[in-house]
Amino acid sequence: MxxxxxxxxxxxxxxxxxxxxxxxxxxxxxxxxxxxxxxxxxxxxxxxxxxxxxxxxxxxxxxxxxxxxxxxxxxxxxxxxxxxxxxxxxxxxxxxxxxxxxxxxxxxxxxxxxxxxxxxxxxxxxxxxxxxxxxxxxxxxxxxxxxxxxxxxxxxxxxxxxxxxxxxxxxxxxxxxxGEVVEKIEVDKSRVFEVVDEEVKKQPTEHSEMQWRLIRLGLRSHFDVWVPENDKHREWNGEQFRPMVLKDFHETLDVPVYIKNIDTVWKLGQSVKAAFEVENSTAVYSGILRLSDLRALTPNSSYPLFIVAPKERKQKVFNELHRPTFSNPYLNLDKIVKYLSYDSIRNLDETVKEDPTRFDIDWLLQKAETITLS
CATH class of the missing domain: 3.10.590 (ph1033 like fold)
Incomplete structure (x- = not known):
């Protein structure tokens, strides 16, 4: 409830x-x-x-x-x-x-x-x-x-x-x-909620590594971290995810249960601070679709959304986000979602490990790339 x-x-x-x-x-x-x-x-x-x-x-x-x-x-x-x-x-x-x-x-x-x-x-x-x-x-x-x-x-x-x-x-x-336009939430929530418990198949290699590094970055930023229930059994570099992440996700009227599907979420209290989709499929579509559904449920949200993908897939990510399905005025994903490469996450994680005081979400946003068409 x-x-x-x-x-x-x-x-x-x-x-x-x-x-x-x-x-x-x-x-x-x-x-x-x-x-x-x-x-x-x-x-x-x-x-x-x-x-x-x-x-x-x-x-x-x-x-x-x-x-x-x-x-x-x-x-x-x-x-x-x-x-x-x-x-x-x-x-x-x-x-x-x-x-x-x-x-x-x-x-x-x-x-x-x-x-x-x-x-x-x-x-x-x-x-x-x-x-x-x-x-x-x-x-x-x-x-x-x-x-x-x-x-x-x-x-x-x-x-x-x-x-x-x-x-x-x-x-x-x-x-x-x-002075920005305030959007009403007009999506059919029952349709979106149907997929909450659906297991999403993911490659156990680099995808797990990226989640592990995002978990570590979130914890070093003094946030709680959520990953989907079906990912909690994963591990990387000998560290299991389950002890590092939130056990339960508390849904509220303004923080929809659908966010439980997102690959990694940083929270403080009841508030979401950032959401990340790690995309390593050839189509680079499934993660964008999940962010699209989340955005449809929270069109006024101010927390940043990130797609994390290999650098060789960057242009594919940008092209997908510019499709009318995602770049329409209600979703604006092409303007809101930021891109981070696998290498940038690795570099950030190693840098923050040496000096945790340097890291916050603003710094992460500075390192991320805005979606553009070549």
Whole structure:
């Protein structure tokens, strides 16, 4: 069953203290090491595991009937949109929450009434925005003049509707920020889902090597890594895939189950960070088709898509991606998909092994090739 994701509004503005708190613990993220003295050992372990050692954006709420109700409803993977003066200034994903007065006092002291923001929550995948709230109202079904108040949750029916129609919230916000066209998801999902458990035949040699290297690159980038169930038994260079990758994939309304078919997926929390298809067939078609189906289900997604193929097949990949089936305005695969050769993956993997601090997705995008016709 698909997991719903709740969407919360949080106000961060209207006073010197709030502005300072926003800078201190959202813009200036906090490490688990710094906060460990206020946490239980199991909480430290969960935080370290969830974000793979990354620092967190941290926020909290003062106890009150409405705040307690909304905070108690929060779960990992839910969205938070932070607003100030009529604008969305940040969106993020909930990683963990805890009631912790000592931690809250350390981070934010106490307010004028001696209370502190002890309903604490930790956020990942945060992105800065500057979007007039009026732009969102039509998507959420609110009147043009609507503005949220304080800390509140969007009605779940509205949240489900927007995630089902447009995909993940942060990608939608990126399109609104950039003035890009927002696409509605109009594909017949039942047709696509039929192939989820179908085993895809793959060559056990270079294909496995590329998956292994992509797994290692993802782990060194501090992401969770998913490979299809039928690939988890594979190994390369004496290393089995299964202990290195996610055991389960949690489907949500905005992250379709079809992505389980993609050769390698990097994730952080509930959010997809990159998807890779390794193509070594003569036709170089099956991997492109899987990316096409994924794109049809998530037309507003902002995470990068990659085709990894031998350099001698590069032009064939480019030609296929320029076919009208894939380059139409709804899919735009010829503009979205990037190409990486087997040799480039090998070089990246060996380079990152020597210096893991050099690697992130932006660097990978710089190394990838844009699809062009010769």
């Amino acid at each position: 698909k997991k719903t994701r709740k969407i919360f509004f949080v106000m961060a503005g209207g006073g010197h203290d709030t502005d300072r708190h926003y800078y201190d613990t959202i813009k200036n993220k906090r490490s688990t090491n710094e906060l460990a003295k206020f946490l239980k050992p199991e909480e430290v372990g969960l935080l370290e595991t969830y974000a793979h050692g990354r620092p967190y954006a941290v926020w909290g709420a003062v106890p009150g009937s409405g705040n307690i109700r909304n905070w108690e409803a929060m779960e990992p993977g839910d969205y938070v949109m932070v607003y100030r003066q009529g604008k969305i200034i940040l969106a993020a994903e909930i990683a963990m929450k805890m009631k912790n007065p000592s931690l809250a006092e350390y981070l934010w002291q106490k307010d004028s009434e001696g209370k502190t923001w002890e309903l604490v929550y930790f956020m990942i995948n945060e992105v800065d925005f500057n979007i007039d709230f009026k732009k969102l109202n039509e998507y959420f079904g609110y009147k043009e003049s609507y503005h949220p108040q304080g800390f509140m949750a969007i009605e779940q029916t509205k949240a489900d509707q927007i995630l089902s129609k447009y995909g993940d919230l942060i990608s939608l916000l990126k399109k609104l920020q950039n």
